[in-house]
Amino acid sequence: MLYRGANILILDEPTAVLTPQEIKTLFAVLREMKKDGKSIVIITHKLNEVMEISDRVAVLRKGEHIATVDTKDTNEKELADMMVGKKLDLNIDRKDPVDPQPRLVIEHMTVKNRDGLKAVDDVSFTINGGEILGIAGIAGNGQKELLEGIAGLQKVEKGDIIFHNPKENKPVTFFHKDLKQIKKMAAEGKFHDPDGKKWDFTGLSNKEITRLVNEEKVLFYEDEIIDLRHRTPREIQELGIKLSFVPEDRLNMGLVGNMSIVDNMALRSYRKGKSIFVNKKRPKTLADNIIRELEVVTPSDQTPVRRLSGGNVQKVLVGREISSSPKVLMAAYPVRGLDINSSYLIYNLLNQQKEKNVAVVFVGEDLDVLLALSDRLLVLSGGKVAGIVDARKVTKEEVGMMMLSRAKAEDAEAIKQMMGDKKEDNE
Amino acid sequence: MNTTKKTREPLFHLVKRTDVKPWLPWVVRGVTIVVAFLFIGILTFASLEISPFEVYARIFKGAFGDSYRVMTLLRDVAILLLFALAVTPAFKMKFWNIGAEGQVLMGAFACMFCIFYLGGKVNDTLLIFISLAAALLVGSVWAVIPALFKAKWNTNETLFTLMMNYVAIQIILYAIKIWAPGGTGTLSPSPYGNLPTIAGENFWFSIIVAIVMTAVMFIYLRFTKHGYEINVVGESENTARYIGINVKKVIIRTLIFSGLICGLTGFMLVAGIDHTVSSTTAEGRGFTAILVSWLAKFNPAGMIFTSLLVVFLSRGMDEVMTMNGISNNFFSKVVIGIMFLMIIGCEFFINYKIVFRHRAKSEVVPPAPVEGAEKTCGEDTSDGEIPQATTAKEE
Structure with missing residues (x-):
């Protein structure tokens, strides 16, 4: 297009698949083009990019043109409000944990990835009930393997996962x-x-x-103390450890795209009871509750999940995971690809779970959100724990340094970019 | 997206249907079948110079001509349906079992084995039960072997099951050499171990068994926990693992079930109909069944219709050929092929609609060939679909 000398360039979510460095390069090119007198339309959901690159912003909502404003006269908050159509509370309401008790104690855990390399290397930490433990780190530093190891989906080479199962009072x-x-x-x-x-x-x-x-x-x-290593995923789930969401493709693990919302609800509960038949009544009630409470936009509860938008898919999944009153809830990149409104809904849900004394593990990308949501922050670097810090006291720069402690120098740039981002960076 | 400018616009473009009404797929399929029949009439006329109406009449006569023909048709439908039911659970699980042919042959072989060596030596009723048990056992063993290899070493089930077919054929050829040493290569029908006839006819048993198995399979796939697990494994193995389904166990269990039905089919063929066995006992229906099952979207109830359609066409076209003194059945296969291609092609029009340039006047514009589609199929199907596509709801 550029080669053919286009005068008007329309870019639809150009940064979705780019790394921070590439985005920088792209923006530099766009600025050059602007100087040459070209018109550029860029469509994006990342507000910080809007503020950075644009001169004027047109806000669309559900196919309607809401307003066009000059970028210099507006701010991210105002744009977000226009996008959602109501006053948006972009604050995360973080309560202090009440009497956190150890729920999951990870001791010297080592998990190998498919290539036989240590993805999680001798990691030890404690997850408390009634607390959100944030996990920060450059993508691919063992986050996935760590969670899947705990959930029993990956073989744990070494170490113990001690689960303190709070029994009935x-x-x-x-x-x-x-x-x-x-x-x-x-x-x-x-x-x-x-x-x-x-x-x-x-x-x-x-x-x-x-x-x-x-x-x-x-x-x-009375806590029942159980070692989760060598337990099947099913046994671990029945103890109340739920792993929600998968980073790359939610429909690949966790939900079945071609099945209806109701059938997806049944995934967790279909085994219950001695009957050889699947009970569809309870999943239906659950599906209807989730659709109502989380405001899932869907034609009906029989709609295949694959037809829903990303945010609604996520609501269905989170709703189901939370509905079984978990004792540990592990969420990996739960807001990746979601709009601002849905993202904050998910944060609030995690906070609600924390208040119900659930031990919440939140793997995130955006350091601002991690620092605002977590109580404690575990920084992973090269599959090792680079540090566990109080998220209320630490600064982004400190966390960035920890993330880098084992990373290669070339990743330094990425970290700087990450810290520079002010809002949702949904990849 | 479709701004109405006076500039060149393509003659038509394809739009994905957003809300598929429940009746729409059936209308599209019905229209397709009618169009396919028209096409078949034209083709027969062109190649054999019989008037199309004559062809239809003969097809109909060949299939439903008299009560004997009707009953034979139903028996063939029943057997084909059993084949299709057997492959369905595995297919639903995306385990591409193309070895139903061999699994049925092995069931038939086991049944004949019992009849040959025990016939006349044990009570005939007992013999029936023994041969049934043997057929079920051998059929499921033949099916579970590739499943075990798949579960253990992740072998390719398509190649594996395909090759198992040839092994089964060779085993039968070998057995016939021993059982019928005359050199004719055929084993004469055995008087022992035959299923009793109902009302003097041998087809009732197959029909009843097929009806019962269809109902069982429908319930099994739709309402049971096993059926649900099959569905989840087929759709997403990762999700299955995630919610704690033992994928290997489900694969093996499902293939055993599949094999049991194959064994039962083999038993029905030998004890109920043929009373003998040969390497062509299955008549390639193990492969036809894949299409029957697929066209019905793996829905056992729908397979009644798809298998009926296949058998109807095949018997009808055989009649047309016989009347013209052509003894081999290549033409009926061509016709069935055309029908299948069109039905598969029509799925496209269930998901997409064609929007033409002159939408304001909602008149039918002559069809343009669908690019990239199979020639005969695409052209004709779009032909049949135009009223469909343009009258489909537009706000």
């Missing part, structure tokens, strides 16, 4: 312990009431305590 009985022991343990904060609040017996008479115990109001936790 059980009431304390006098059968096992006498009043004195109970009072002592209560003082250590071992018991809680049915609402999850800690029992503190100070000020209560022995008689009242006895009554509470007899009424089964005094509950205690």
Whole structure:
């Protein structure tokens, strides 16, 4: 096109498949062309690119022209609001974790990739319940293998994955312990009431305590400790560890594109029951709930998932994974390819899960989001843990340095670009 | 996207249909079959100089001429249907089993083996059950061998099952050499171990078995957990692994099931109809069945119609040929080929519609050949589809 001397150039999402360096080069070329008096139309969903390259912006929403503004008179927030059509809250509401307890303890885990190289190399860390653990790193530094190793989809060469399975709250009985022991343990904060609040017996008479115990109001936790290594993916799932989303192609793993939303809901639950037939009633209720609550845009619950847009596919998948009340939820690049609105919906869902005391693992690309969403941030570099930091205190530059600690020098540029990006970088 | 400028616009362009109405595919297919019949009439007229109406009449007569013909037709439909049912679960799983021919032959061989060595020595009813069991066993073993290799070493199942066909044929040829040493190469029908006739006819059994198996297969694929797993494995092996389906187990289990039906088909052929076995017992129906199954989109209920169509055409065209003193069946194969090509081609028009240049006047513009499509098929199908394409809903 350029060779043929085009005067008007229209680019549709030109940066989707480019690396940050290539984008830089492309933009330089475009600026040159602008100087030569050519007209350039660039279509993109990355707001930072809009701000960087354009002179004027036309915002379209559902096929309608919303507005055309001069780039210098606007900002990303305003554009996002116009795109979505309502005031958008681009803040991630991060609550402090409440009493995080270890849920998953990874010890010296090593996973090899297909070529027999160590993709995850002697990694140790802890995932807590009620906390979001962000995983940062340049793509392909072991994130995929790490999650798949935990979920049992990849063979773990070495190391242990210790899962603390929180059992149902059980009431304390006098059968096992006498009043004195109970009072002592209560003082250590071992018991809680049915609402999850800690029992503190100070000020209560022995008689009242006895009554509470007899009424089964005094509950205690008991963790079941299980090593997940050598367990089948199915056993691991049944313990409540859910791996959601796959980076490159969601429809390749997790969902079946040609099956309806209802049938995709049945993927997790179809085995239940002794009947040889698949129960379609429960999946249907679930599908309808998800469509309603997550505002999935679809003609019906019988529509093949492949016909939905990326964001809606993601909602279906996340909705299903969350619906089975997981104890660990691992999400790899959950917002890749999604629009701003859907992205923030996903972030909020992850936060909700965290508040339900789920241990959430979030593998992301965008450092801004990782820092805003995570409680702790694990930085992977060359399959090793480069550091685990408090996401509230660390800066992007520090994380970038950690990501680079084992990476080759040529990747340095990519990191700089990543840190420069202010908003959604959806690849 | 279609801005109406006075500049050159292509005569027509293809638009993907966004909302496919449930009735639309059936209308398209129906129209295609009618067009295919027209084409067949013309072709026969051109090559044999029989008037098309004569051809249709003879086709119909050949297939439904008298009650005997009808019953034979139904029996052949039943057998072809059994073949198609046998390949379906594997195909649905995207396990390309093209060895139904060999699996049925081995079932037939096992059945005949029992009849040959036990015939007259044991009670005939018992013999039937023994030979049925043997046919089921050998049929499923023949099917599970490629499945085991696929699961264990990821071998190519298409080549594997294809080659197993030849092995099966050779085994039968060898057995016939031993069983019928006269050198004629044919084994005369055995009086033992034959299924009882119902109302004096031998086809009822096959028809009943086919009906029952169709229902079983329909329910199995659509409503059971096994059927659901087959579907998931076929659509996405990664997702199957992800949700904890043991893919290897499903492959092996499904092929055993497939092989059982093949064994049953072999048994029906020997004990119910032929009472003997030869290397051509299956008559290539193991391959025809693949098309029957595929055209019905792996839906057992739809296979009743597709197998009926195939048998109807084949018997009808045989009649046309006989009337003209042509003894071989090449022409009926040509005709079936045309029919299949057209039906496959018409799927395109279910997913796409043709939008013509002069849309404002919604009049039918003469058809243009569809580029790239198979010549006869594409041209004729588009011909039949035009009313379809232009009258299809446009806001």
